Amino acid sequence: xxxxxxxxxxxxxxxxxxxxxxxxxxxxxxxxxxxxxxxxxxxxxxxxxxxxxxxxxxxxxxxxxxxxxxxxxxxxxxxxxxxxxxxxxxxxxxxxxxxxxxxxxxxxxxxxxxxxxxxxxxxxxxxxxxxxxxxxxxxxxxxxxxxxxxxxxxxxxxxxxxxxxxxxxxxxxxxxxxxxxxxxxxxxxxxxxxxxxxxxxxxxxxxxxxxxxxxxxxxxxxxxxxxxxxxxxxxxxxxxxxxxxxxxxxxxxxxxxxxxxxxxxxxxxxxxxxxxxxxxxxxxxxxxxxxxxxxxxxxxxxxxxxxxxxxxxxxxxxxxxxxxxxxxxxxxxxxxxxxxxxxxxxxxxxxxxxxxxxxxxxxxxxxxxxxxxxxxxxxxxxxxxxxxxxxxxxxxxxxxxxxxxxxxxxxxxxxxxxxxxxxxxxxxxxxxxxxxxxxxxxxxxxxxxxxxxxxxxxxxxxxxxxxxxxxxxxxx
Numbered sequence: 001x002x003x004x005x006x007x008x009x010x011x012x013x014x015x016x017x018x019x020x021x022x023x024x025x026x027x028x029x030x031x032x033x034x035x036x037x038x039x040x041x042x043x044x045x046x047x048x049x050x051x052x053x054x055x056x057x058x059x060x061x062x063x064x065x066x067x068x069x070x071x072x073x074x075x076x077x078x079x080x081x082x083x084x085x086x087x088x089x090x091x092x093x094x095x096x097x098x099x100x101x102x103x104x105x106x107x108x109x110x111x112x113x114x115x116x117x118x119x120x121x122x123x124x125x126x127x128x129x130x131x132x133x134x135x136x137x138x139x140x141x142x143x144x145x146x147x148x149x150x151x152x153x154x155x156x157x158x159x160x161x162x163x164x165x166x167x168x169x170x171x172x173x174x175x176x177x178x179x180x181x182x183x184x185x186x187x188x189x190x191x192x193x194x195x196x197x198x199x200x201x202x203x204x205x206x207x208x209x210x211x212x213x214x215x216x217x218x219x220x221x222x223x224x225x226x227x228x229x230x231x232x233x234x235x236x237x238x239x240x241x242x243x244x245x246x247x248x249x250x251x252x253x254x255x256x257x258x259x260x261x262x263x264x265x266x267x268x269x270x271x272x273x274x275x276x277x278x279x280x281x282x283x284x285x286x287x288x289x290x291x292x293x294x295x296x297x298x299x300x301x302x303x304x305x306x307x308x309x310x311x312x313x314x315x316x317x318x319x320x321x322x323x324x325x326x327x328x329x330x331x332x333x334x335x336x337x338x339x340x341x342x343x344x345x346x347x348x349x350x351x352x353x354x355x356x357x358x359x360x361x362x363x364x365x366x367x368x369x370x371x372x373x374x375x376x377x378x379x380x381x382x383x384x385x386x387x388x389x390x391x392x393x394x395x396x397x398x399x400x401x402x403x404x405x406x407x408x409x410x411x412x413x414x415x416x417x418x419x420x421x422x423x424x425x426x427x428x429x430x431x432x433x434x435x436x437x438x439x440x441x442x443x444x445x446x447x448x449x450x451x452x453x454x455x456x457x458x459x460x461x462x463x464x465x466x467x468x469x470x471x472x473x474x475x476x
Contacts, residue, residue: 001022001024001037001040001041001054004032004037004040006026006027006028006031006032007024007025007026007027007031007032007037008025008026008027009024009025009059009060010022010023010024010025011023011060011068011070011073012051013070013073018052019050019051019052020049020051020052021051021052021053021054021055022037022041022051022053022054022055023054023055023056023057023060023068023073024037024054024055024056024057025056025057025058025059025060026056033056033149034053034054034055034056036146037054038050038051038053038054038143038146039140039141039142039143039146041054042107042142042143050107055074057074060073061073081104082104082144082145082148082149084152085129086129086148086151086152086155087104087144087148089125089128089129090125090144090147090148090151091104091144093121093124093125093128094106094108094111094121094144096124097113097117097120097121097124098111098112098113098117099112100112102144103144104143104144104145104148105143105144105145106143106144107142107143108138108139108141108142108143109142113138115135115139115345115346115350118135118136118138118139119134119135119138121135121138122134122135122137122138125147125151126208126210129151129155129210130209130210131151131154131155131158131210132154132158132185132208132210132211132214133150133151133154134338134339134342135342135345136338136339136341136342136345136471137150137338139345140471158210175202176202176241177201177202177241177242178201178202178203178204178221178239178240178241178242179196179201179202179203179204179240179241179242179243179244179393180203180204180205180206180236180237180239180240180242180243180244181193181196181203181204181205181206181244181246182206182227182233182236182243182244182245182246182247182263183206183207183245183246183247183248184203184205184206184207184215184220184222184246185205185207185208185211185212185214185215186246186247186339187333187335187337187338187339187340187342187382188246188275188330188333188382188385188386189205189244189246189247190337190339190382191335191337191382191383191385191386192244192246192385192386192389192390193205193215193220194386195383195386195387195389195390196244196390197219197220199390200219201219201390201393202219202221203219203220203221204220204221204222204223204236204239204240205220205221205222205223206223206224206225206226206232206233206236206247207222207223207224207225208224208225208226209224209225212224223236226247227247227248227249227255227256227258227259228255228259230258230259230262233259233262233263233266234262234263234265234266235266237263237266237267238266238268240270241269241270242270242271242272242273242323242393243263243267243270243271243272243273244273244275244389244393245260245263245272245273245274245275246275246389247259248275250302251302253301253302253304253305256305256309257305257308257309257312260274260308260309260312260313261312264312264313264316267316267322268320268321268322269321269322269323270322270323271323271324271325271326271392271393271396272313272317272322272323272324272325272326273325273326273328273389273392273393273396274309274310274313274325274326274327274328275328275330275385275389276306276309276310276327276328276329276330276400277302277303277306277329277330277331278329278330278331278378278402278404278441278443279299279300279302279303279306280295280299280303280304280306280307280310280329281293281295281296281299281303281329281441281443282295282296282297282298282299282300282303283296283297283298283299284296284441287372287373287374287440287441287442288441288442288444289402289441289442289443289444290444291329291399291400291401291402291444291445291446291447292399292400295307306329310327310400313325313327314327314399317396317398323396324396324397324398325396325398325399326392326396326397326398326399326401327399327400327401328385328388328389328392328397328401328402328403328448329400329401329402329403329443330380330385330403330404331377331378331379331380331403331404331443332349332377332378332379332380333379333380333381333382333385334379334380334381334382334460334463334464334467335381335382335383335463335466335467336463336466336467336470337382338470340382340467341467341470341471343467344467344468344471347436348377348410348434348436348437348439349377349413351436352410352413352414352417353417355414355425356414356417356418356421356423356425357417357421357423358423359418359421359423359424359425360425361425361426361427361428362414362418362425362426362427362428363427363428363429363430363434364410364411364414364427364428364429364430364437365410365429365430365431365432365433365434365437365438366429366430366431369430369431369432369433370433372440374409374440374442375409375410375433375437375438375439375440376407376408376409376410376411376412376413376439376440377407377408377410377413377439378404378406378407378441378442378443379404379405379406379407379408379460380403380404380405380406380452381405381454381458381463383455383458384403384405384451384452384453384454384455384458385403385405385452387451387452388401388403388448388451388452390451391448391450391451392448397447397448401445401447401448402443402444402445402447402448403445403448403452404442404443404444404445404452405445405452405454405458406454406460407442407443408460410437411427414427415427416460416461416464417464417468420461420464420465420468421468
């Protein structure tokens with residue numbers, strides 16, 4: 001706790017019976033709550049070392065010699081049980097998804113939770129409460145009490161933002177050159193909106209009702225909706241002179257395809273840019289993948305959905321007054337945004353991230369294994385991807401373009417993560433390739449090379465440091 005920038009002092013008392021209890025003194029009253037510090041400790045310590053409570057004090061009592069006087073420490077505070085509709089929804093969701101009765105301070109992971117369950121829990125609460133929530137939020141909060149407190153805070157912010165919006169209503173007059181951006185509060189969409197607004201382009205931002213209040217940028221008008229609202233999608237496309245489609249369900253491919261069908265049908269003028277994925281290539285039999293290379297089996301369901309959406313768009317381009325179309329195939333996207341920080345939690349990168357954070361041994365495929373000289377992952381900075389998308393509005397590629405900003409080997413990425421966490425992991429190489437680490441492709445990105453060129457602060461180490469810092473309370 002002392003490593004937290006807003007904690008001035010801290011100590012732990014270990015009673016003769018029962019779990020340890022912690023005490024902290026903050027630099028000022030605006031620092032983290034006891035529950036936020038508990039969340040930090042849960043992410044940093046082994047389960048058996050996590051204290052039962054963190055009690056905030058104005059100062060630690062000390063002996064004449066100077067050390068904390070544990071005999072004069074107050075008894076740990078006993079927080080009251082959270083009440084209200086949000087608390088009830090959280091408790092019910094924990095029980096329903098994890099299959100076990102839960103109490104306010106039960107740990108998500110101790111109850112059998114994992115990353116997929118976190119996403120499902122977030123989706124359930126987001127739909128029920130109408131508040132923005134991600135799987136990463138669940139993984140960080142970890143207990144029903146902390147998650148309820150987070151939702152209470154977001155409900156208050158949402159109410160304040162809506163009240164301010166009503167007192168100063170914004171014009172919904174659609175201006176010439178308006179660009180519709182779907183998924184405008186998501187990791188990619190938020191950066192696209194920021195880039196277009198910086199260029200002075202009028203933007204019509206499509207966002208879920210629970211997140212619409214988060215967009216407050218000059219020159220941006222907001223329309224509430226999501227990919228399942230086909231009538232709303234049709235209306236939004238009809239109002240715009242160009243479209244950037246960045247929204248995606250990731251798992252409900254029928255919804256993604258129906259949304260693209262509806263948008264293409266309503267599209268009648270200007271360019272259309274679709275943020276696709278390199279997953280559409282499947283598993284090519286060559287290590288270097290040229291733009292518009294054909295898909296190669298196996299293609300994941302997610303990659304197949306992207307391919308099908310691309311086909312709908314590219315077939316319609318240039319017909320009935322429509323402009324040019326660009327399918328921008330993106331690899332993993334990194335940037336300082338909560339939805340993008342989730343990328344460090346899932347799949348192979350999530351496995352490396354957790355091992356590096358905990359200082360556990362890391363085993364990686366030896367270069368040359370299976371006849372492939374390199375194993376790693378392609379990535380792009382969200383700001384560079386946004387510039388590439390904006391470029392396609394002025395100069396459509398009339399087909400597929402890759403948007404890989406760089407490629408990093410698993411070894412270099414694991415080394416970065418351990419250094420940024422300040423841990424030491426033992427690295428070893430193996431002559432076999434774990435399924436999650438069987439990524440060996442470099443994606444040529446010739447068509448969008450100019451906007452993808454990294455700017456200051458867009459190097460790999462800097463963006464990873466920003467993402468990791470944002471995953472720790474008090475540093476975002």
